[in-house]
Amino acid sequence: MSVNWVLAWRNLWRHSRRTWLTVAAMVFCNVLLVFMISLQLGSYQVMINNSLAMVTGHLQVQHRDFLGDQRIRDSVPAAAQLAEQLRTTLKLESVSARGQAFALASSEERSFGVLIAGVQPQTEALVSSFPGLVSQGRYLQPGDSDAIVIGAVLARNLKVDLGDELTFLGSGRDGSFAAAIATVVGIVDTGINDLDRGVAQVPLGWFQETFAMGDHGHAVVARLPSLDAVPAAVADVRGQIMGHSEELRVLDWDALQPGLRQAIQSDLVSNGFMYAVLVVLVAFSVLNTQLMSVLERTREFGVMLALGMSPGRLARLVAMETLLMALMGLALGLLLGALLIWYLAVFGFTYPGMEEMAARFNMDDRMYPQVSLPALVWGPLTVFCFTLLAAVYPALRLFRLQPVSAMRAV
Amino acid sequence: MAGGSGVIVVLAWRNLWRNYRRTLVMLLAIATGVWAMIFFSALMRGMTDQMVLNGLATLPGEVQIHHRDYRRDPSVANSIDAPSGELLAALQQPPVEAWAGRVRVPAVIASERDSRGVTLLGVDPDAESELGSLPEQIVQGRFLADSDDRGLVLGASLARKLDTELGKRVVIMSQDPQNDVADRGARVVGIYRARLASTEEQYVYAARNTVQGMLGIGERVSEVAVSGGDYRRVDEWAPRIAAAAGTQLEVLTWTQLDPFLGSMLAMQDGFTVIMMVIIFLVLSFGLVNTLAMAVFERVREIGLMQALGMRPSLILYQLLLESLYLLLLGLATGNLLAWLTVKPLESGIDVSGVAEGMEMMGMGTVLYPALAVEDMLMATAVVVVLGLLASLLPAWRAARLDPVRALNKT
Numbered sequence: 001m002s003v004n005w006v007l008a009w010r011n012l013w014r015h016s017r018r019t020w021l022t023v024a025a026m027v028f029c030n031v032l033l034v035f036m037i038s039l040q041l042g043s044y045q046v047m048i049n050n051s052l053a054m055v056t057g058h059l060q061v062q063h064r065d066f067l068g069d070q071r072i073r074d075s076v077p078a079a080a081q082l083a084e085q086l087r088t089t090l091k092l093e094s095v096s097a098r099g100q101a102f103a104l105a106s107s108e109e110r111s112f113g114v115l116i117a118g119v120q121p122q123t124e125a126l127v128s129s130f131p132g133l134v135s136q137g138r139y140l141q142p143g144d145s146d147a148i149v150i151g152a153v154l155a156r157n158l159k160v161d162l163g164d165e166l167t168f169l170g171s172g173r174d175g176s177f178a179a180a181i182a183t184v185v186g187i188v189d190t191g192i193n194d195l196d197r198g199v200a201q202v203p204l205g206w207f208q209e210t211f212a213m214g215d216h217g218h219a220v221v222a223r224l225p226s227l228d229a230v231p232a233a234v235a236d237v238r239g240q241i242m243g244h245s246e247e248l249r250v251l252d253w254d255a256l257q258p259g260l261r262q263a264i265q266s267d268l269v270s271n272g273f274m275y276a277v278l279v280v281l282v283a284f285s286v287l288n289t290q291l292m293s294v295l296e297r298t299r300e301f302g303v304m305l306a307l308g309m310s311p312g313r314l315a316r317l318v319a320m321e322t323l324l325m326a327l328m329g330l331a332l333g334l335l336l337g338a339l340l341i342w343y344l345a346v347f348g349f350t351y352p353g354m355e356e357m358a359a360r361f362n363m364d365d366r367m368y369p370q371v372s373l374p375a376l377v378w379g380p381l382t383v384f385c386f387t388l389l390a391a392v393y394p395a396l397r398l399f400r401l402q403p404v405s406a407m408r409a410v
Numbered sequence: 411m412a413g414g415s416g417v418i419v420v421l422a423w424r425n426l427w428r429n430y431r432r433t434l435v436m437l438l439a440i441a442t443g444v445w446a447m448i449f450f451s452a453l454m455r456g457m458t459d460q461m462v463l464n465g466l467a468t469l470p471g472e473v474q475i476h477h478r479d480y481r482r483d484p485s486v487a488n489s490i491d492a493p494s495g496e497l498l499a500a501l502q503q504p505p506v507e508a509w510a511g512r513v514r515v516p517a518v519i520a521s522e523r524d525s526r527g528v529t530l531l532g533v534d535p536d537a538e539s540e541l542g543s544l545p546e547q548i549v550q551g552r553f554l555a556d557s558d559d560r561g562l563v564l565g566a567s568l569a570r571k572l573d574t575e576l577g578k579r580v581v582i583m584s585q586d587p588q589n590d591v592a593d594r595g596a597r598v599v600g601i602y603r604a605r606l607a608s609t610e611e612q613y614v615y616a617a618r619n620t621v622q623g624m625l626g627i628g629e630r631v632s633e634v635a636v637s638g639g640d641y642r643r644v645d646e647w648a649p650r651i652a653a654a655a656g657t658q659l660e661v662l663t664w665t666q667l668d669p670f671l672g673s674m675l676a677m678q679d680g681f682t683v684i685m686m687v688i689i690f691l692v693l694s695f696g697l698v699n700t701l702a703m704a705v706f707e708r709v710r711e712i713g714l715m716q717a718l719g720m721r722p723s724l725i726l727y728q729l730l731l732e733s734l735y736l737l738l739l740g741l742a743t744g745n746l747l748a749w750l751t752v753k754p755l756e757s758g759i760d761v762s763g764v765a766e767g768m769e770m771m772g773m774g775t776v777l778y779p780a781l782a783v784e785d786m787l788m789a790t791a792v793v794v795v796l797g798l799l800a801s802l803l804p805a806w807r808a809a810r811l812d813p814v815r816a817l818n819k820t
Contacts, residue, residue, distance in 0.1 A: 015706070018699055025695030032688065069571055071524055102525045104518045104583060104591075110485055111585045113518035113527020157483060157516075170525060270453070274685070277446040278692050284439035285696035288432055292703050295431070 004313075008320035015293070022289040023328045026383055029282045030333025031340060033275055033379025038341050038369035039349065040271060044264050045370060048227060048253070053129040054195065056256045057221035058230050061086070061241060064249040066218055067256070072101050072173050072211065076248060079217025080120065080204065082241070086220060089240045090233055094224075096123035099207050099217040103170030103178070105200065107158040114154065114200045116168065118207025118217065127223045130188055130199060137162045137186035145206045149186040151196035160184055172212030180210040227253075275379065279386050287390040290322055294394040301398065302406025315395040322391035326384050333380045341376065344369050418724055422731035425704070436700045437740050443693040444744025444789055445751070451682045451785040452752045456778045458678040462641060465671040466664055468609055470543035471509070471635030472644040473651055474667060476660045480632060486515045487587045489630040490659060500654035505638040505647050510537035511631035513621045517584040519564075519614055523573035528614045530584055532621025532631075535559075541637050545602030545615070550576045552600050559617035561599030565610025569601050576601055582614065586625045594624050642675070682785065686792045693793075694800045701733055701804040712808055713816025722809035729805035730798060737797040741790050752781040 012019045052058055061082065063074035076082060079097035086095045099118035104111055121140035125131040130149075131139040140147055148166060150158075160166060164184050172178040188199050208214065224233055230252050238250045254261050294301075301314055348366035369375070426433055466472065475497075477488040492511050493501055501509045513532030518525055534557045538544050544553060545563065553563055562580065564572075574580055576598055583593040596616065604610045622628065638647055644663045652661035665672030705712070712725060758776040 017702060018706075021695055021699045021702070025692065025699075028695065029692050032692070069573075071571070071573065102518070102527060104525075104527075106591075109589050110483070111518075111583075111589075111591060112516050113525070115527065157485075159483065171520070175523075274446070274450060277442065277689065281439055281443055281689070281692045281696070284435060284442070285692075285699065288435045288439070288696055288700060291431060291435065292429075295429070296707070 004317055004320060005324075008317055008324055011293070011317070011321055012324055018289055018292070019325060022286055023325060023332065025282050025285045026326065026329025026387060027333045027336060029278050030329060030380040030383055031337045032278065033383065034333070034337030034376055035340055035344075035369070036271070036275070037379050038371070038375040039344070039367055040267070041372070041375050042370035043367050044267075045227075046367070047264070048260060050129075051257065051260060052253050053223065054190070055128060055130075056253060057127050058224040058227070059222050059234055059237065059250060059252050060256060061220040061237060061248055061250055062218065063247055067249075067251060070100075072171070072218075075099070075173060075213065075216035075218055076220060078215050079220060080215065083120065083123070083220045085240060086222060086237060089236050090222060090224075092222065092224070093123065094126035095220060095222045096120045096127045097204060097217040098124075098219050098221060099204060099211070099213055100219075101170055101172075101178075101207070101211045103168040105154075105158065106167045106169070107160045107164060110158045112154065112158055114150075115198060116148075116170075116200045116202060116207065118204040118211075118213075119201050120204050124201070127221050130190070130201070133188050133190050134186045135189035137184070139186050140201060140203055144185070144203045146180065146182045147185040147203065147206075148182040149188055149199070149201045150184060151199035152187055152189040153193055153196040154198070154200065155184070155187050157197070162187065168210070170211065172210075173214075173216065174212050176212050178211050180206075182206070275382075279383055282383055283386040283390040286322070286325070286387045287393065289325075290318065290391045290394040291397075293321070294318060294397060298401070298406050298409040301401055302403050302409065305401060305403040306407060311399045311401065314398045314401075318395045318398065319388075319391055322388060326387040329387065330380050330384045333383070334376065337380065338376060341369050341371055345371050415724075415727070418728045418731060422728045423735060425708075425728070426732050426735050429704070429707075432700060432703070433736065436696060436736060437743065439693060439696050440737060440740025440793070441743035441747060443689050444741055444793060445747040447686045447689050447789040447792070448745065448748035448781070448786055449752060449779075450685055451789070452748070452779040452781045453777070454678055454682055454685075455782055455785065456780040458674050459780055460778065461674055462664075462671055464605055465668055466641060467543060467546075467605070468613070471541060471637045472641050472664045473636040473638075473648050474662055474664075475634040475636070475651070475655055476632070476662070478658065478660050481660070484514070484516060484632070486513070486585060486625050486627060486632070487589075489513070489587075489627055489632050490634070492629045492631055493634055496654045497651075497656070497659075500651050501634075501636060506651075507637055507639050508537070508540035508542070509634060509636040510534060510541045510543070511618075511634045512538070513618060513625070513627070513630075514632040515584050515621075515625070517582055517614065519562075519568075519572065520581045520583070521572040521574035521578065524571065526568060526572060526611070528568065529612050530582060530621065531613055531615050532618040533557075533615055534618045541635060543635065545604055545613075547603045548600050549603050550601040551598070553602070554599070554615060554617045557617050557619045559599070560596060560620055561616075562596045563600040563602055563615040564598055565607075565613065566601050566603050567607045567610040568614070569598070571611065574598060582616070582624075584625065587627060592624050592626070682788065683792075686789055687796070690792055690796050694796065697733070697736075697797060698800050698804060700736075701729065701801050702807075704732065705729065705804050705808040708808075709811065709816050709819050712811055713813045713819070716811065716813040717817060726805045726809040729808055730801055733797065733801035733805070734794070737794055741793055745786055745790070748786070749781065752779050755779050756781065 061076060063076055066074040083095050083097040087093060097120055101116055102113060103116050105114045121144065122142050125139065134149065135152065140149055162184055165181050166184060168180050170178045182202055190196055204217065224230060234250050234252050241248050241250065304314060345368055348368050350366045477490045480488040515530050517528055517530035519528050535554045549566060554561065562582065569575060579595050579597050581593055581595050583591055586592040636651060638644060641664065648663045655661045756779055758778050760776055
């Protein structure tokens with residue numbers, strides 16, 4: 001058997017330039033795929049984690065009607081207490097209760113409708129990245145009551161500064177008239193206009209009092225260490241609230257922000273399409289090479305057949321040649337791809353126009369690839385398989401070879 | 411030698427078909443590559459158009475005229491007089507196709523159940539209809555009849571969140587120039603649907619004169635939106651409007667109003683070229699290989715031709731021509747394929763399965779690929795230019811063969 005391998009190896013180097021070019025095509029495609037897939041997966045991770053960190057968190061407990069309509073009366077009873085229970089259940093500090101209500105916020109000069117969120121200052125800082133983005137003043141502290149933190153755009157539109165007072169008019173949970181005054185203690189600047197226009201956070205207790213919420217909130221939000229921990233945590237929390245109330249539901253990030261997974265899916269599909277084209281093109285290149293190498297050896301194969309070698313063994317020889325070539329492509333592609341990814345994982349990657357894009361999709365303005373085995377081997381392995389497939393046609397031709405006419409072929 | 415080049419043309423063509431299998435495989439590869447280039451650019455162009463059009467629909471118009479301070483402080487205090495004099499004359503000249511003055515102020519809308527912060531648009535239905543900025547679809551009731559209509563038109567999503575419906579009364583509150591709250595009750599006369607749910611939740615339509623009356627601002631408006639038809643050519647006429655508007659007003663094009671949308675166009679062009687070059691690079695290995703093989707099998711023949719007095723440059727031409735034929739045939743097939751596959755899809759690909767994801771990227775639930783002649787020409791140019799460049803190396807090597815050695819090669 002080892003004679004065959006030696007033969008196959010030597011045959012490859014009869015046309016070293018052709019072999020190298022074909023291997024180079026594979027390597028190029030492999031490196032490209034490794035690069036694109038790793039970067040893509042890396043950016044998804046960042047996109048998911050960043051946008052979840054902004055507001056949503058990894059999972060929330062809500063009233064079952066709240067997600068769709070966000071009405072003030074679809075609330076969670078004893079929200080702060082529930083948050084405390086979940087902290088124990090999940091063995092995590094990063095669980096926080098929230099409430100939200102619409103109100104007309106007025107400064108001395110301007111009025112705007114805003115969505116006011118009541119938060120637990122201490123734990124909110126563990127759940128959301130807002131508290132860390134305070135650009136002026138400070139974030140809410142435990143013990144605050146009529147204090148408010150607002151977004152930079154909202155502050156500009158309302159023409160208020162630190163220390164100014166804002167008046168709120170709205171309606172409470174029971175439909176009563178709600179009015180209150182709070183002092184601006186901090187201004188958050190996320191750099192994302194839509195968010196900076198919408199943020200208005202007050203302490204949960206003050207919020208409940210103002211909007212006649214009693215001990216109710218609208219959501220208990222948990223931020224987990226990683227995406228992988230979500231399913232288990234959802235199950236735990238579900239077990240916990242089961243006896244609590246019929247009205248409550250546990251929602252994971254996918255249910256809370258369906259757009260996120262879908263955006264990723266559609267991106268995966270369209271990119272997958274592109275990768276498939278690249279792989280097919282490489283397969284064509286290999287097909288051509290192997291076809292040539294079979295055709296030019298027609299006489300040689302004729303002689304071998306005449307000497308009693310079976311067509312099957314010849315086909316195996318061609319298959320082995322392809323396998324060796326594909327293995328070279330795979331090994332070199334993986335090596336170079338891994339080096340590239342390692343470099344990018346250290347230094348990051350950026351391209352012109354990415355900053356605007358990054359701001360819109362809550363991303364860092366540098367991308368770091370995902371360093372993982374699947375991201376690394378997925379592309380090269382596909383190329384490898386298609387390369388082997390491409391050799392089927394040239395190998396099959398051997399079975400149709402007639403020794404006598406083959407030996408006479410030019 | 412005049413006849414010489416004629417012979418070369420025929421020779422190159424015949425040479426191409428000496429090994430028809432190889433040529434066909436390569437042809438197939440080039441056609442697939444070209445098809446993919448055009449198909450992807452059509453998809454990308456379609457997506458970009460969608461994003462820009464959706465963006466423009468909420469802007470609206472390709473050029474907007476505001477008070478200098480309006481964008482920083484979108485209050486009614488920063489409104490402007492309805493266009494007159496020189497500006498009016500400029501607005502009535504082509505290529506301006508339509509313009510509309512509108513009141514656009516932040517407001518709070520309250521039903522008996524709930525309240526929300528919205529943007530109140532005081533519009534003139536006729537002018538808006540010419541501008542193409544009316545809601546896409548009225549699903550219940552009617553749109554505003556004229557500028558004096560007393561009713562309100564809400565988005566379907568907003569109506570659901572407010573727990574209100576057609577025919578019910580709601581209260582709309584905003585601020586007048588003296589910073590007092592101006593409010594009035596109004597009946598919901600129509601419910602509209604937009605491409606994006608966020609649009610439905612943000613914009614509430616009322617008649618312009620009614621809003622002006624409520625706010626006590628006479629004939630003043632917040633913005634004048636101007637459209638000239640083709641959003642890609644706005645820079646040609648925007649400066650004229652700016653000159654006519656004078657220095658007191660701020661005249662901005664959509665690329666300045668929404669830098670993200672503007673950068674989309676540049677990004678699309680950039681991505682298209684990068685994608686084409688990547689596909690070509692993968693293709694080029696096969697191309698060079700094919701040509702190198704063609705030269706290799708003809709070494710003796712080329713040696714003979716040289717010995718008989720054919721100039722090296724003619725050999726170079728011949729091989730380049732051969733490559734050019736191959737490229738052109740592949741291009742023709744690829745372009746035709748792309749045309750055949752994209753044309754039927756131009757009526758739209760349904761992607762409602764990932765609707766929320768598409769919305770995150772500012773797109774609707776239907777993808778409309780847009781086949782553009784520019785993209786086909788671009789693909790052709792990329793393939794021909796880079797293809798000939800890649801062919802230069804094997805062709806140049808063939809032209810430099812030493813006749814004596816070449817003739818003696820077995």
